[in-house]
Amino acid sequence: MQVVVRALTVLRTVAAADDGKSLADLSAELELAPATIHRLLAVLTEEGYLSRDSTTRRYFAGPGLLDLAVGGRPHRLPELADQYLRELGHRFDETVFLTERISDRAVCVSMVESRRPLRLSVYTGHHLPWHAAASARAILAFLDESDIYALLGNQRMTRYTTGTPQTIDDVLEHLEQVRKRGYDVCDDELDDRVWAAAAPVFDGSGAILGAVTLAAPADRISTLESRSAVIEAVRRTARRIHDGMRRPHPVPSRRTSVEVAAAAD
Secondary structure (H helix, E strand, O other), X not given: OHHHHHHHHHHXXXXXXXXXXXXXXXXXXXXXXXXXXXXXXXXXXXXXXXXXXXXXXXXEEOHHHHHHHOOOOOOHHHHHHHHHHHHHHHHHOXXXXXXXXXXXXXXXXXXXXXXXXOOOOOOOOOEEOOOOOHHHHHHHOOOXXXXXXXXXXXXXXXOOOOOOOOOHHHHHHHHHHHHHHOOEEEEOOOOOOEEEEEEEEEOOOOOEEEEEEEEEEHHHOOOHHHHHHHHHHHHHHHHHHHHHHOOOOOOOOOOOHHHHHHHOO
């Protein structure tokens, strides 16, 4: 059973890290040999419980772990959104991603990366700040008021740039604009010289499911015309995902985390 405990410890440690964990981080923090960590990471990544960024070699929560986080229910939204995200990403050749609320966090659950050398870095499992990211605020704006206050009150109002909202009142005022427009824009609020547009995805009853976001260096989408085109395309993509959610789709089964961990023994 030791290997199961170790695998679960690795999953918890990676899931709790906003910036992911490297093999060396995990080895030092968990006081396990690099070879042992490597075997666990290899299996957990292959099974989809973790994902690995090919550039930084850091590990993040994968779609399989996100399935567990939502109570074992099939994690359908990323699967159904995949085609539409790819079409949006290929049209503009910019990074596109899907965000969901999982517990008290806004989490990237699927992404299509730009092929350009200079691009936004977002990873599956990445946590987005509720107060500063368009992807998170496009969800936050359509939650119950009590949820909004709880989520904002449970996180630090980190100042990422000079344009980052600094108080809950600032965020609440911004969320009112999001509700009126039906989308959110982040312009130098989370990252300097980065522009992003996000649109909410609703289910058939009107409940918020997640948000679609396109993010890029601001100088590549700098004109009113280009930004308007992106906003309309992002909103259209969110509507297409909404329509897809209303149709029945088969969902493949997954192995349990115990089976995955045991495979690393």
